[in-house]
Amino acid sequence: MIPAMPAASVSSSRTAPVAALRFGRVVSMGAVAVLILVGGVWASWSTAQHVMLTKGKERGTVEVTACGEDTCTGPFRPVSSGASARSRVVIDKSVAVRKAQTYDVIVKPGTDTVVRSGPAGVLFAWVPLGGALLLASVVVAGGLRLRRLAWGLGGLGIALLTAAFFAVQ
Incomplete structure (x- = not known):
């Protein structure tokens, strides 16, 4: 160089x-x-x-009575004011849902589909x-x-x- x-x-x-x-x-x-x-x-x-944002949404419980390949169904019993009872709601079948068990749920607005609520629902979501x-x-x-x-x-x-x-x- x-x-x-x-x-x-x-x-x-x-x-x-x-x-x-x-x-x-x-x-x-x-x-x-x-x-x-x-x-x-x-x-x-x-x-x-x-x-997570439950204000104004229908809250209640569902007792799973039947399960198909992808979904489970059962009657919805309301616990919040303004919620109406339903004879059949749908919840996605997963490891978090078992037949003959009761779960706290929230109804998705405008549907008969529910999701788990509480700490288990938040974590699972x-x-x-x-x-x-x-x-x-x-x-x-x-x-x-x-x-x-x-x-x-x-x-x-x-x-x-x-x-x-x-x-x-």
């Missing part, structure tokens, strides 16, 4: 493409992680809004977000190389799923 020539000019021409690729990886993986988390919130909110947190933690660890943040996201996802599992039992 010639003493009058700066050393940075040789190495900067090689690092520019590497820096551009690194920036592209961070932006694309960050976008994927955010998209996964937004999808988890979106999927959870369709049920969680009814469970946010299960898709728990899965999204776990998936996003893998993207954050591998794509963004932010291992501490990834462990935090994964831990939150596991905690949410575990809490929901024990709440619905």
Whole structure:
């Protein structure tokens, strides 16, 4: 190397493409992680809004009398003022619903569909977000190389799923 020539000019021409690729990886993986988390919130909110924002909604209990492949049915007994009794309401069949059991529920406005209420209902409504947190933690660890943040996201996802599992039992 010639003493009058700066050393940075040789190495900067090689690092520019590497820096551009690194920036592209961070932006694309960050976008994927955010998209996964937004999808988890979106999927959870369709049920969680009814469970968490109960003002003006019909609350009551349902005793599950019959279960099909995807749904269970039973009579609805109101406990809130303004709610009307129904001979048959529909609740999604899942690990959280068993035949011959009675559950506290909230009726989705304008339908005969109900969702579980209380702490078990809230936790169960946010299960898709728990899965999204776990998936996003893998993207954050591998794509963004932010291992501490990834462990935090994964831990939150596991905690949410575990809490929901024990709440619905």
